[in-house]
Every structure is written in structure tokens, then in C-alpha cells.
Amino acid sequence: MDTGIAQARDDDTSSLRASIDLRVAFGRLRRRMREVDTELSASQVSVLARLNKGEAASASALAALEGVKPQSMAVTIAALEELGLVARTPDPSDGRRHIIALTQEGALRSSGLRAARGEWLAQTMDTELTDDERKTVIDAMAIIERLARA
Incomplete structure (x- = not known):
């Protein structure tokens, strides 16, 4: 087993x-x-989340954060751009670079993904866990938070 x-x-x-x-x-x-949103790949969702948090603004910075090659990030960004979720604009301080930003639709999609995942998790916990198990999860999260701050 x-x-x-x-x-x-x-x-x-x-x-x-x-x-x-x-x-x-x-x-x-x-x-x-x-798996809550199957239309986007895991890397696309991750890029949307990073842009939404303001963690990066260029393809090279996103590639470094994601631990992928710049060429792979270029493919991910191109796909998101084709879907209308991100836009590229020339970097005014460096003509070789582009600034990557969420479009309004991209920001809505990123927020919607967070909300959908939160709803899925809450609903799953409601249907799959007992009251005592949910209390145990709450207690465990306090301990995990303490570990994260150590």
C-alpha cells in the first residue's frame, strides 16, 4: 500500500x-x-500571477524568476499576448527591452483564477472534511505559518 x-x-x-x-x-x-483553469498552462498562470503581484516587468526577469530559458519565456509571453492577457511596450530606458504588463482582461483573469481556486478549495473542504478536520487544518496552518517565519 x-x-x-x-x-x-x-x-x-x-x-x-x-x-x-x-x-x-x-x-x-x-x-x-x-487544474481549476485548464485553458492556461501552469507556466502561463504563474506568469500572470507574477505580473499581477508586480514581481517582474521584463521577459528576462520573468524567465529568471520562473527558472526557465528566455526563449521558453518568450513562447509563454507570446501565447498570453495572443490571448489578450498581456501586452508588450518598449522600455523607455532601454530600447532593447520590452515591458510586459497585464491587460485589463489579464488582470481580471488573474483575479478570477485566484477566486476560482479559493472557491474550489473552500467547497472541497466543505464537502470532503468534517468540522473537526477543518478545525485541524486551521490549527495546522498556524503551525505552518510559524515554520514559514522561522
Whole structure:
């Protein structure tokens, strides 16, 4: 019976097992939430989110943040541009670069994706978890937040 959850030690409270289980569970949840919008690829959704947060404004900066080659980012940006979700404008300070920005439709789509994923997660938790399990999730999130600040 392989559930994909680590069995690092027989001790259920080991830090190693907890860290592996947490990474695996978050990875699965992140992949599942990406499935909420199947029209866009995971890389396209990620670029929209980064632009929406103001994390980058050029293709090279986006490529660096995403850990992909500039050529791959150019393909992603071109697809988003074709869908009307981003626009390129010349960088006034560097004629070789373009500024990548969300269009109004792109901003609405990015916000809509966040809302749709939030709705999916809330609805799934409502139908799949008991009241006690939801309380456990809330308690666990406080602990995970504390880990994130360590």
C-alpha cells in the first residue's frame, strides 16, 4: 500500500517524515489547484500571477524568476499576448527591452483564477472534511505559518 506519503521512520513524529509529508501534500494540492483553469498552462498562470503581484516587468526577469530559458519565456509571453492577457511596450530606458504588463482582461483573469481556486478549495473542504478536520487544518496552518517565519 503506497500512498505516496513518506515512511522515513517508524516514529510518526519525526521531523524528517513530517517535512517529506508536508512537501508531498502541498505539491499535490498545488497541482490540483492548477487544474481549476485548464485553458492556461501552469507556466502561463504563474506568469500572470507574477505580473499581477508586480514581481517582474521584463521577459528576462520573468524567465529568471520562473527558472526557465528566455526563449521558453518568450513562447509563454507570446501565447498570453495572443490571448489578450498581456501586452508588450518598449522600455523607455532601454530600447532593447520590452515591458510586459497585464491587460485589463489579464488582470481580471488573474483575479478570477485566484477566486476560482479559493472557491474550489473552500467547497472541497466543505464537502470532503468534517468540522473537526477543518478545525485541524486551521490549527495546522498556524503551525505552518510559524515554520514559514522561522
